[in-house]
Amino acid sequence: MTKSKxxxxxxFLFGVFTAIYVGQGAGVHWVEQQYSYDIxxxxxxxxxxxFKGEQRDIPxxxxYxxxxxxxxxxxxxxxxxxxxQQWVQKAEQVLLLKPAFHFGAWSLLPAVITxxxxxxxxxxxxxxxxxxxVGAMMLGRYDLTDKVLVPNLASESAAAILLLYLWLLGGLLGIWSKTGAALAFANFMTKHFVKGPRSAKLIAWLMGVLFFQGGTMSTVLVGTTVRPLADKAxxxxxxxxxxxxxxxxxxASVITFNAWPAYVQALIFVPGVSFLATEADRISFFFSSVPFSFYGILAVLGTLLLSLNITHFSGERIRxxxxxxxxxxxxxAENARPLSAKELQGADSPDYYTANIWEFLLPLASIIGIAIGTFYFLGSPKVNWAFAIALVIAAFMAMARGMALEDIIEGFGNGLKGVVVASVILMLAITIGSISKEVGGGLYLTQLLGEQVQFWMLxxxxxxxxxxxAFSTGTSWGTYAIAFPLAMPLAWSIAExxxxxxPYMFMTLCFAAVLNGSVYGDQCSPISDxxxxxxxxxGCDLMDHVKSQLVPATFAAIAAMLLWTGCAFVLV
Structure with a gap:
């Protein structure tokens, strides 16, 4: 560790000086970006x-x-x-043109350095x-605080992270630690269901499958719930x-009754392709691709095998x-640096207070119920509402059962301290993702690798x-926005x-490959939320998690690519 510093x-110094040189001397490559909408x-x-549910007039x-x-x-x-940007008429099409730029291979520098x-x-x-x-130097923003950190930390996504993961999640975990509710839940599950490490992992796997909304919501719900019983086992x-x-x-790419289809369908319109003509057509196309989401299927099956203590495909680190x-x-591991602080490990209940399992179950049930209910009625899960109401329920239940207000506030504060470092890391991850997109890292990769290929290779x-x-930017949804508008027209052009x-089957295979490749890159990236x-x-060390899951995830990715290639030969 010390030798590497x-x-x-x-x-780091090489990255900074190179970024300054690139920002001042390297040529900027401007690229035409075309966007199609349902007009x-x-x-x-x-x-x-x-656009985002709002009707806008075209000037x-x-x-063209x-x-x-x-x-x-x-x-x-x-x-x-x-x-x-500018709206143009190109033959029979109405398109929105936007300019984007990249610095060539140097566009990857911020992500590579990180x-x-x-x-x-x-x-x-x-x-x-x-x-x-490094990214700020490339963009010529030498005032790091006012030109980079403040605008990004003042963004809606950063504010949501600060609210959800610091105040709401941290506060809820802190109150559960103070009341002993999480430990009571772990004791109950251990007594009635968890008989050892295998059953604890099976419960974690089952909860991951049941919370199929995907992304940060599923991660927080499952991780928060299973941590106490898994530690005890x-x-x-x-x-x-x-x-x-x-x-x-x-x-989420396999059980797609979530927000993913509504988001992705807006990115896959291809003029002249009848089965992608309307929003309903594109959502139907999304669902038809589910059997070919080979990486998603294999990744979930891989964790099931691990839960059953079958570690043949898990890699040496997990074994x-x-x-x-x-x-x-x-x-x-011996030199691990877990992200979860000591404040959130175990229980810190006052001597006069007796923990109750319902103090864990009712807030948890409210999280699940509100998230699913708002998704069903409003079209998207309101995660902030869910955790805010759960936090209020947990606090009022503790007071109703006799806990002093100062102890509840102390637990809330300990919870904030326990997740503050991870919250800062998350906000910096959003910032580096934004910068990587701005310097054109994804755009450069797409242009570099976007040459004509044989259909079975696509x-x-x-x-x-x-x-x-996705690995270099830390976001799957951001990758969709970059890749789908380029990949789907390319696939249709090759098919013709x-x-x-x-061609429908070929487009389905290409769609599933983009969807799953973005999930893999996001899942394995150390800068992903x-x-x-x-x-x-x-409670895991971040780099231990990244290195240990890279092997089984890569096994699943390679198997998925072989399956897509086979399907291209047989079905197309």
């Missing part, structure tokens, strides 16, 4: 489109050939274009901050964090963690491409040019 410093006429006869159209944002005009630019320093130093907070600094934190992480987004916990009872190509984008017998939350809620 001077090298890490040199890598309709409003009641007033104006051409309109829907005057210009011919005369737009300053078309690629031939962008190639001649010496400075940034004056327009940020990931390399994460792996070297095992200190994600400083590694993320280093990546943010002596399940290693590497195993538990892998189960929690690999039944979050992967299960070693399993043996360590079984023989010594030690849940973390699903694997798209899988690798989206894996790289190579005269495929079943779900990766960080999986480690935080299960």
């Amino acid at each position: 001077p090298l890490a410093l040199l890598i 309709h006429k409003s009641d007033s006869g104006q051409l309109s489109y829907y 005057d159209l210009v011919p 050939e005369s737009s300053p944002l078309r690629q031939s005009n962008l190639d001649e630019l010496q400075a940034a274009p004056k327009l940020s 990931i390399v320093l994460c792996l070297m130093t095992r200190e994600p907070l400083t590694a993320l901050l280093a990546g943010v600094i 002596k399940v290693s934190h590497e195993e538990m964090s892998y189960i929690v992480d690999s039944t979050a987004s992967p299960i 070693a963690a399993h043996i360590r916990a079984a023989k010594t009872g030690q849940l973390d 699903p694997c190509f798209l899988m690798v491409l989206t894996m790289l984008i 040019m190579q005269h495929l017998a079943d 779900t990766t960080i939350l999986s480690a935080m809620t299960t």
Whole structure:
């Protein structure tokens, strides 16, 4: 560890000076970006489109050939274009043009520096901050506080993280620790259901499958719930964090009764493709791809095998963690630095207070009920509402059962202290993801790897491409926004040019590859919010979690690519 610090410093300094050079001297490559929407006429006869559920009018159209944002005009630019977007008429299509830029291979520098320093130093907070600094230097934003950190931390996503993961989640965990509710739940489950590490892992796997909303919500719900009983059953934190992480987004790509179809369908419209013409068609297409979400299926099955103590596909690190916990009872590696603080480990109840299992079950039931209910009635799960109401229920139940207000406030404060570091890491992860997108890392990868390929190679190509984008940016949904508008037209073009017998099936395979590749990259990235939350809620060292789950996740990814290739030969 100490030997790596001077090298890490040199890598960071190299990154900073290179970023300054790139920002001032390297050529910026401007790229035309085309966006297609469902265009309709409003009641007033104006051409309109829907964006995030809101109807917006389209201003005057210009011919595509005369737009300053078309690629031939962008190639001649010496400075940034004056327009940020423009609606154009191209043949029978109405398109929105937006300019984007990248620095070539240097666009990957912030993400590469972050990931390399994460792996070297095992200190994600400083590694993320280093990546943010490098990205800011590339963009010429030398005022790091006012031009980078403050705008990103003042964003809606950062505010949501501060509210949910620091105040609500941290406060709820702190109150559960103070009342002993989590420990009471663990004791109850151990007495009636959990007979050892295998049954504890099976319960964790089953909860991951049942909470199929995906992403941070599933991660927090499952990790928070199973941590006490898994610790009591002596399940290693590497195993538990892998189960929690690999039944979050992967299960959401298989059991798709969640917010994913509504989001993704808006990105996959391809002009002239009848089965993608309307929103209903695209959602139906999403559901038809589920049997081909091979990575999601295999990832969930892999965690089931691990839960049954079948570790043949789990990799050496998880096997070693399993043996360590079984023989010594030690849940973390010797030099581990768990994200969960000591304030949230065990119970800290006053002597006069007796814990009750209902203080854990009722807030938990309210979280699940409100999340599912709001998704059903409102179209998206209101996670903040769910955790806020659960926090209030937990506090009032404690007071009703005789706990002093000062003890509840002390528990709430301890909970905040317990997750503050992880919350800062999450906010920095959002910042580095935003910067990576802004410097064009994903756009560069797409252009670099987006050459003409044989049809049977395309699903694997798209899988690798989206894996790289999601791993370097730490977001699956952000990768969808980059990859789908490029991948789906490319797939349709190849299907037409190579005269495929079943273009629908081919498009389905390519769609599933983008969906699953993004999930893999997000799941394995050390700068992903779900990766960080999986480690935080299960009490695992972040880099131990990343390194241990990389092997089984990669096994599933390779198997998925082989299956897509076979399907392309047989079914298309």
